[in-house]
Amino acid sequence: MVLQNQHIAIVGGGPGGLTLARLLQVQGATVHVYERDQSRDVRVQGATLDLHEDSGLAALRQAQLLDEFKAHYRPGADRLRLLDQHASIVYDQHAEAQSTTFGDTHFRPEIDRGPLRTLLLDSLRPGTVVWDHRLAGITAHGTGWRLAFENGTTATADLVIGADGANSILRPLLTPIRPFYSGVTVVEGTVYDAARNAPRLHALTQGGKLFALGASRSLITSAKGDGSLCFYTGCHAPEGWVRASGIDFSDERQVLAWFRQEFAGWDEVWEELFTTGATQFVPRPQYCMPLDQTWAAQPNLTLLGDAAHLMPPYAGEGVNMAMLDALELSYCLTGGQFSELRAAIEHYEVHMRQRASQAAQETLVQTEALHSPHALAHLLNLFDVRQEQDRSC
Incomplete structure (x- = not known):
């Protein structure tokens, strides 16, 4: 194994980084994960994650964690309702019998980010994750x-793997290539105790997801196991809109005024998301790495997840791509087919970039389609195609 006597540092304790740490430890490697969060008890933000059979679930299976996942995923949370801007339901998966299960290509079970992180953390050796270590810089x-970390401490490693997200500190060591703006900006938020604070939307979501599309805009809600409701608005905007708008996103009244103007004509039920008095709103311009990106492999540094191939979230590929990166990189590093690290990393990176380019292309098409005047028809057609595929299996 090319990792013999090698100390590995993974920067970033998201699903991709933790999955890789588990896969490497199963093979006997020495690895530490450096994570900026102060502790494992920090609240995990964001919507639920749907894991795919050939990527996220495949990684958990290889990590010997699929049974643990089955004990913590949320049956039914993958069920979706498609609505128009007037909150009329035009497609409802809750009315359909469940036709897929584990092992089926189109089965995409949902799990909240917190439980997924917990099961990955619990699978690691004590002390693997080094908390409160935000990377400040790295030198040969x-x-x-x-x-070097912001808390003043340092660490050394023979191999460093950047799983540190869209604003990766490590990526510039490999390439100057930067992402481009997709044309869509998201405003994200979470409504806690949704049954009380957003009762109509809580009932509409029914423990699953809502996709509301209309007037070239999108609004997606996702129920979580803790009773909260995550949501994302999406619309076309100039790249510098967040700053140029002058909106104070910590001021609920300003955000509600923006929503009423930007989503004019949408049913008032959607305003429940903006009137709880406790929602934190985060604007997120959506970026994507160039589809033809490339760089020369190094013998002691590589990337995975958003640090390698950032893309918008509208095809549900983000976490799955990161976990598949972890799976494929672990194969290259521990499978015995390579005699030196550079060759193992180069093989991984070439295939990772090819796979990511295809996923990014599909994601960009989906992003544009969901923010077009024909978004509802597009998504309905997509569901019809998937149903035909399920029936033919």
Whole structure:
């Protein structure tokens, strides 16, 4: 194994980084994960995650964690209702019999981010994750690296893997290529105790997801196991809109005024998301890495997840791509087919970039389609195609 006597540092404790740490430890590797969060008890934000059979679930299966996943996923949370801007239901998966299960290509079970992180953390050796270590910089150190953290501490490693997200500190060491703006900006929020604070939308979501589309805009809600409701608005906007708008996104009244103007004509039920008095709103311009990106492989540094191939979320590929990165990288590093690290990393990166390019292309098409005047018809057609595929299996 090319990792013999090698100390591995993974920067970033998201699903991709933790999955890789587990896969490497199963093979006997020495690895630490450096995570900026102060502890494992920090609230995990964001919507639920749907894991795919050939990526996220495949990684958990190889990590010997599929049974643990089955004990913590949320049956029914993958069921979706498609609505128009007037909150009229035009498609309802809750009315359909469940036709797929584990092992089926189109089965995409949902799990909240918190439970997924917990099961991955619990699978690691004690002390693997080093909390409260936000990376400040990295410099060459012999044949490896010295990592410096904002808390004043340092660490050394023979191999460093950047799983540190869209604003990766490590990526510039490999390539100057930067992402481009997709043309769509999202405003994200979470309504806690949704049954009380957003009762109509809580009832409409019915423990699953809502996709509301109309007037070239989108609004997606996702129920979580803790009773909260995550949501994302999406609309075309100039790249610098967040700053140029002058909106204080910590001021609920300003955000509600923006929503009423930007989503004019939408049913008032959607305003429940903006009137709880406790929602934190986060604007997120959506970026994508160039589809033809490339860089020269190094023998002691590589990337996975958003740090490698950032893309918008509208095809549900983000976490699955990161976990598949972890699976394929672990194969290259521990499978015995390579005699030196650079060859293992180069093989992984070439295939990772090819796979990510295809996914990004599909994601960009989907992003544009969901923010077009014909979004409802597009998504209805997509569901019809998937249903035909399920019936033919």
